Amino acid sequence: MELSYEDIKECVPHDSLSRAALDEFDSYFAGCDCGPLALCDDCNDCSCRKHTPLAYEADGRLRAEYLQPSTVLPPVMECGWTCGCKGRCLSRVVGRGSSLQLQAFPAAQKGIGLRTLLPIPSRSFVCQYVGEVISVEEAARRSEKHRNDTYIFTAQEYFGNARRKTCVDARKKGSLARFLNHSCDPNLAIVPVRLDVSVPRLCLFAKRDIMAGEELTVDYGRHEVDDGLSAAFSRKVCACGSSNCGGFLPFEETLFDDSIDEKGSLVCTIEIQ
Numbered sequence: 008m009e010l011s012y013e014d015i016k017e018c019v020p021h022d023s024l025s026r027a028a029l030d031e032f033d034s035y036f037a038g039c040d041c042g043p044l045a046l047c048d049d050c051n052d053c054s055c056r057k058h059t060p061l062a063y064e065a066d067g068r069l070r071a072e073y074l075q076p077s078t079v080l081p082p083v084m085e086c087g088w089t090c091g092c093k094g095r096c097l098s099r100v101v102g103r104g105s106s107l108q109l110q111a112f113p114a115a116q117k118g119i120g121l122r123t124l125l126p127i128p129s130r131s132f133v134c135q136y137v138g139e140v141i142s143v144e145e146a147a148r149r150s151e152k153h154r155n156d157t158y159i160f161t162a163q164e165y166f167g168n169a170r171r172k173t174c175v176d177a178r179k180k181g182s183l184a185r186f187l188n189h190s191c192d193p194n195l196a197i198v199p200v201r202l203d204v205s206v207p208r209l210c211l212f213a214k215r216d217i218m219a220g221e222e223l224t225v226d227y228g229r230h231e232v233d234d235g236l237s238a239a240f241s242r243k244v245c246a247c248g249s250s251n252c253g254g255f256l257p258f259e260e261t262l263f264d265d266s267i268d269e270k271g272s273l274v275c276t277i278e279i280q
């Protein structure tokens with residue numbers, strides 16, 4: 008595992024991205040022209056809300072439907088710096104950041120893990136998975152190289168029949184979120200959130216109330232019944248300790264397949280309306 012990394016606050020584009028993908032980092036949404044006191048909720052005429060409903064409750068927590076498995080959801084889009092609204096806007100949660108205190112700690116067989124020093128209410132924004140945004144081909148190359156030890160998270164979003172993959176590698180550049188370990192019964196869920204530009208931010212929200220001192224975990228990918236090939240394919244034994252543990256880290260089961268999302272990358276799949 009890789010302990011030294013450059014600490015960054017936001018994702019950075021990598022040269023492996025196409026010109027069009029690089030341009031997305033600088034192409035800002037028009038934003039709403041609401042006044043500084045606007046709430047930008049579903050009850051006013053905010054132009055941002057005409058595209059997507061407000062994803063948050065008044066206390067800033069994500070609406071429950073966004074954490075339901077297998078639901079088709081509208082994308083989460085927040086107001087950003089091109090918008091006229093300011094402090095009262097209810098659509099600025101990731102944009103405001105988090106005041107939670109997170110800490111890396113030794114997590115036995117899992118290496119380093121991440122825990123919270125404060126209680127976290129269910130559906131609160133916890134942190135962003137930041138790193139280098141790399142091309143699918145570069146993700147395939149890197150995950151082949153590091154196999155049992157990857158920091159790449161691939162979000163797959165489906166917009167009807169179109170699929171968009173966003174690959175974020177926190178190996179060399181990242182934040183404390185890079186220490187999130189896998190659990191088959193995780194307390195965090197990953198949700199792509201957009202503000203300012205169309206490149207999604209991979210954001211982690213609490214699936215339930217989390218106590219101070221608890222390890223923060225996420226599900227790295229798909230779960231399949233063990234086909235007996237785990238040992239032959241050198242899959243890493245999962246040490247999550249949950250009662251429904253699948254036995255092996257899910258993202259490593261098809262390391263020797265051809266497609267990028269089966270090459271050891273952590274995968275989340277989201278269907279968007």
Ligand SMILES: C[S@@+](CC[C@H](N)C(=O)[O-])C[C@H]1O[C@@H](n2cnc3c(N)ncnc32)[C@H](O)[C@@H]1O
Pocket residue numbers: 008009116117118119120155156157158159185186187188189190243244245246247256
């Ligand atoms: C994104 S890193 C997480 C941080 C890592 N533990 C570290 O020390 O840097 C992913 C790697 O952590 C380890 N890991 C994560 N969850 C695990 C689990 N449930 N059981 C065993 N190892 C795990 C695996 O080596 C995996 O490739």
